[in-house]
Amino acid sequence: MWRTLFVAALLVLAGCATEAPDNGAETGGSADQRALTSEQAPDRPNPWGERELTVAIDNTANESRNFRPLVSDALDFWANNSTRFAGFSIDYRLEPNASNPDIVVEFVENIEGCANVTDPAGCAPYVNHRGQVSRPISIEVVGSYSNESTRLILKHELGHTLGLNHSAGPQSVMAPSSPLTSLPRPNATERRLPWTDANFTVYLGANATDDPAAVREQVRHALDYYARGANGTVPERVSFEFVANRSEAEVVVSLADDLPCRSGDTGSCGRVRGVDPDSDGALERYDSLRITLGDIDTEAVGWHVGYWLGYGFGFENDSDWPAPFRDATYDDRRSEWWESE
Known part of the structure; x- marks a missing residue:
């Protein structure tokens, strides 16, 4: 006896933050509405x-x-x-x-x-x-x-x-x-880990800089900081592994002349993508995090990446971030902030 199935096609939505993670998330996706056929x-x-x-x-x-x-x-x-x-x-x-x-x-x-x-x-x-x-x-x-x-x-x-x-x-x-809708579920920002698992693949596109090794070292400081628990703000045993293929990465860090979230080229942006199975307009799980860095000093790269990693862990309010990312000054962002644990 042949068994057949009905495949759940969950809507894929995107959330985007510009200056701060408490900005409203962009959502998208639509259902294909088809009428009953008139054929007998x-x-x-x-x-x-x-x-x-x-x-x-x-x-x-x-x-x-x-x-x-x-x-x-x-x-x-x-x-x-x-x-x-x-x-x-x-x-x-x-x-x-x-x-x-x-x-x-x-x-x-x-x-x-x-x-x-x-x-x-x-x-x-x-x-x-x-x-x-x-x-x-x-x-x-x-x-x-x-x-x-x-x-x-x-x-x-x-x-x-x-x-x-x-x-x-x-x-x-x-x-x-x-497209199917599930019963109400906790939003990603309400979960301690808004991802399927705590092992992340990371792609770093640093070809646009004169010193890619220094940029990579800065990114590594941010990743290691969260892997150590980020002062208890994320689950223990979070891990990060660099990959050479961008399409295989859950976390992508790239440098750009123009930021996708604002006019100008100074600062950084973060965007998460995931699914909204209960169609409440908020993502319930993240599948990818895209961090874009504009014209910032190499010494500040780690801080910006660390900030957006927090966004990727569902942080919304200033108090959610570990101390190095709260009210950080110009000098704080260029310091060895990862040693402040």
Whole structure:
């Protein structure tokens, strides 16, 4: 029996800071809104062999959450649209605790495997003829998505049990991927570590300077400072490794004649990119940090990089940064500030 899937396509957003990290973050991304197709599916035999199917629910993802209304909505959708899109009529009887159901909708924390695809949001068998029906058939749905997204996942997976593939209508339901929204999650700035792990790859583009070795040494001071915990402001065992390929780096430090965040060429900028799975307009996890240095003294490079590393760890208020980055003077920024622990 072929198993099919619904891939979660999380919106990728970006946050950008100019003069200070408490500036508003820029966000972007949009969902592709598609209307139901007007095409009528040709009549075809019901692969289930009967008009009414009994559906049960098994919730191991979140016992405090009531999924029944969402399942009911998805079943009603196909009861009203199966003739149009599947080519035969189907009805459902929802009995969450049914002892002998035709279909079991399983809400799980994660799906271990589904056609060898990473992180599917749902998984169901493709039922196209009677030989594929082995009751009860299970539909797996990750239980951490919002109500709206959960309804969409349920409709999609139920469509597969009616013999509909990813090219079938309605494409607003049966498309292989769609933007999904999770339940509310802590924002990146609310997490002690707003990254997937604490081991960072770093790319340094210092070709624009007359003394790349000195710039690299300054950047290394900033990285080592945070690797030592930055006076307890970041988790211990944070590590940084230089890489030669920019595309492989999570942290990119570059020098530029023009700063992307302001007019002029003096100062520095920092930008984080990541994901906003709950679509609240704030990133929940960072995937990359871009630090751009303008026309600053080599002796101040480490301080500027260190400041934006703090931004990359989710610092927002002045008090979040370790002491060397609070109210630093011109001379402070050019001192051996990393030895102030």
